[in-house]
Amino acid sequence: MLFRARLGTFLTFALAGLLTGVWVARMPALAGKFGTSESEIGIVVLIWGLGAIVAMQGLRAVIARAGSRAVLRVALPLTALSYVGVALAPTYGLLLAAVAVFGMTFGITDIAMNAQGSVVEQAYRRSIMSGMHAGWCVGAMTGGLFGVVTAAVGLGFTETVLIAAILVLPVGLALGRTYLTDPAAPAEAGTGRRARRLPVAVYLIGVLAFIAFMTEGSIADWSGLLLHDELGASQAVAAFGYPMFELAMLFGRLVGDRVRMRLGTRRMLTGAGIGTALGMTVVVLAPSAPVAIAGFFLTGLVVCTVVPTTISLAGTAAPGRPAAAVAQVGAMGYGGLLLGPVVVGFLGDATSLRVGVGVVVVLALMIAVGARYVPLGASEIGAAGPAGDPAGDPAVHAPEGAVAAGGAAVPAGSPAPGEPRTEPVAA
Numbered sequence: 001m002l003f004r005a006r007l008g009t010f011l012t013f014a015l016a017g018l019l020t021g022v023w024v025a026r027m028p029a030l031a032g033k034f035g036t037s038e039s040e041i042g043i044v045v046l047i048w049g050l051g052a053i054v055a056m057q058g059l060r061a062v063i064a065r066a067g068s069r070a071v072l073r074v075a076l077p078l079t080a081l082s083y084v085g086v087a088l089a090p091t092y093g094l095l096l097a098a099v100a101v102f103g104m105t106f107g108i109t110d111i112a113m114n115a116q117g118s119v120v121e122q123a124y125r126r127s128i129m130s131g132m133h134a135g136w137c138v139g140a141m142t143g144g145l146f147g148v149v150t151a152a153v154g155l156g157f158t159e160t161v162l163i164a165a166i167l168v169l170p171v172g173l174a175l176g177r178t179y180l181t182d183p184a185a186p187a188e189a190g191t192g193r194r195a196r197r198l199p200v201a202v203y204l205i206g207v208l209a210f211i212a213f214m215t216e217g218s219i220a221d222w223s224g225l226l227l228h229d230e231l232g233a234s235q236a237v238a239a240f241g242y243p244m245f246e247l248a249m250l251f252g253r254l255v256g257d258r259v260r261m262r263l264g265t266r267r268m269l270t271g272a273g274i275g276t277a278l279g280m281t282v283v284v285l286a287p288s289a290p291v292a293i294a295g296f297f298l299t300g301l302v303v304c305t306v307v308p309t310t311i312s313l314a315g316t317a318a319p320g321r322p323a324a325a326v327a328q329v330g331a332m333g334y335g336g337l338l339l340g341p342v343v344v345g346f347l348g349d350a351t352s353l354r355v356g357v358g359v360v361v362v363l364a365l366m367i368a369v370g371a372r373y374v375p376l377g378a379s380e381i382g383a384a385g386p387a388g389d390p391a392g393d394p395a396v397h398a399p400e401g402a403v404a405a406g407g408a409a410v411p412a413g414s415p416a417p418g419e420p421r422t423e424p425v426a427a
Helices: 002-025 027-034 038-058 060-066 068-088 092-124 129-152 157-178 192-196 200-230 241-263 265-285 289-303 306-317 322-350 353-357 359-373 378-383
Strands: none
Touching: 002 027, 002 068, 002 092, 002 129, 002 157, 002 200, 002 241, 027 038, 027 157, 027 200, 038 092, 038 200, 038 322, 060 068, 060 092, 068 092, 068 157, 092 129, 092 322, 129 157, 129 241, 129 306, 200 241, 200 265, 200 289, 200 306, 200 322, 200 353, 200 359, 241 265, 241 289, 241 306, 265 289, 265 306, 265 353, 265 359, 306 322, 322 353, 322 359, 353 359
C-alpha cells in the first residue's frame, strides 16, 4: 500500500515535470509559431505564473479542507486538458488566455502533489522527498528529450504539446487510485490572527527560496533560446540544453541528502551558490553550444539542492505548523519563479540574452552569501552543532522523540520526515 502510494506520487511529480520539460524545450518553436519577441515570450511566462499564484491563493482553503488526495485526482487530469488549449491556441491573444488556465491548473497540481508527498513521507516516517524531487527531474528530462525528438523530425509546437497532453491524461486519471488520504490536522494552540502568524525565520528562508526559484526558472525558460538565438544552434540542439540541465539535477538530488549530511546545511548551500555562479559563467562566456550545454549541466548538478533544502528548513522553522510554513516559503519561491524569466526576457530585449542570463550568476552569489544567515531549525539548535556542522543538521541528527511533520514521533536515529517539497512549490 505504502509502496504503491510512493510510486504513484513519484509518477505524479514525473508527469508534472514532463509537461514542464516539453514546454521549455519547445519554447523556440512557440516563438516561431507566433513570431514573438523575447519580451513577448516573457509575458507568456508571466501570465502562466500569475495564473498559478492566483489559483493557489484563491483555492488554498479548499485544498486544506478537501485534502491533497481529492484535489490531486481532479487537478492533474485538468492540467493535461488545459495543456491541449495551449497547443491549439490559434493566436497570441488566445495563447495568453490558454496559458493562464494552464498555469492555474498546474499551480493547484503542484501544491497538491507536494502535500501528497508529505503525507506519504509521514507514513514512511523517514525522508523520501528528495526522491520525489528526482521524479520531477526524470519527467522534465524526458519531456525535454521528447522535445528534441519532435524538433528533429520536424513537428511543430502544436503537435508536440498536443501529443504530450494526450499521453499524460490517461496516466493522470489512473494515478488517482494510488494516493493516500490526508491525516487529520492537529489542533492549533491559540485563536485568531496570532495563532496564524509564522516565525520570522520562515520568511527569511522564503527569501532564499525566492532567489533559488528565480535562478532555476531563468535557466529553464531561457536555455533553449540562448542556444538557438545567441549561439546559432538548431532547434533540436537548442532543445537539448534543458534536458541536460535536468539530468544533472537528477544526479545531484540522488546524492543531495548524503552531501548535506556530510557538509551541513549552510556549507552545502554556500557551495551550491558558488558552484552555480561558476557554471553559469561558463554558459554566459561559452563560444559554442556544446560548451554552453556543459555549463548548464554543471549548474544543474549544484543548484538542485537549494530548493529542497529551503523547504526542509521551513518544515522545522515553525514547530506544530510545518504545512503552513512550507506553503509560505513555496509561495515566495513561486514569486521568484515568476519574476526571474521576465527579468531575463526584458534584459535580453534591451541588450542580449547572454547579459540577461548572466543575472543568474549574481543570483547564485546571493545564495552563497545568504546561506550563512539561514536560521537553524529546532532540532539543529537542540543538537548544539556549530553553523555548518553536520551534527547541527536536522538531516543528520534529530533528538530522540522529536516531533516530525504531522505530529509523528521520530525514533532515535531516524531522519526527520518534515521536508515537504520541490520544483516549484505553491501555497
